[in-house]
Amino acid sequence: MESAINALVSGFKAYAGRDGSSDTLSRDEFYRLVSSELPNFIKKADDPAAIDQLMSSLDKNNDGELNFLEFWQLIGQLASKHGRFSQ
Structure with missing residues (x-):
């Protein structure tokens, strides 16, 4: 699981900051x-x-960007759906 978390954090950082805040x-x-x-x-x-539309649903503070915690919500939703866990 540690490698999965490292991959998610690295992936987020690889895309964040290209247009502004890292x-x-x-x-x-x-x-x-x-x-x-x-x-x-x-x-x-x-x-x-x-x-x-997806981004708007995740952007809880409505600043037009996604911080890592907002992005993490998407990862949780995708993992739950993929694992067929009840919501």
Whole structure:
């Protein structure tokens, strides 16, 4: 599990900061991350409107960016769905 956490943190950091803050994902950074790294887990990963909607649902402080904790919510949701755990 440690390697999985390391991979998630490294993946987040690899995309965050390209457009601004290295601690957050902008809309474009999030789109690139989802379409490159999660195409089989996110429906319509190549649809910018669908990604905008997904990002809005995760952006709890409505600042237009995703911090790691906001992004982590997505990872938890995807893992729960993939593992077929009840919500």
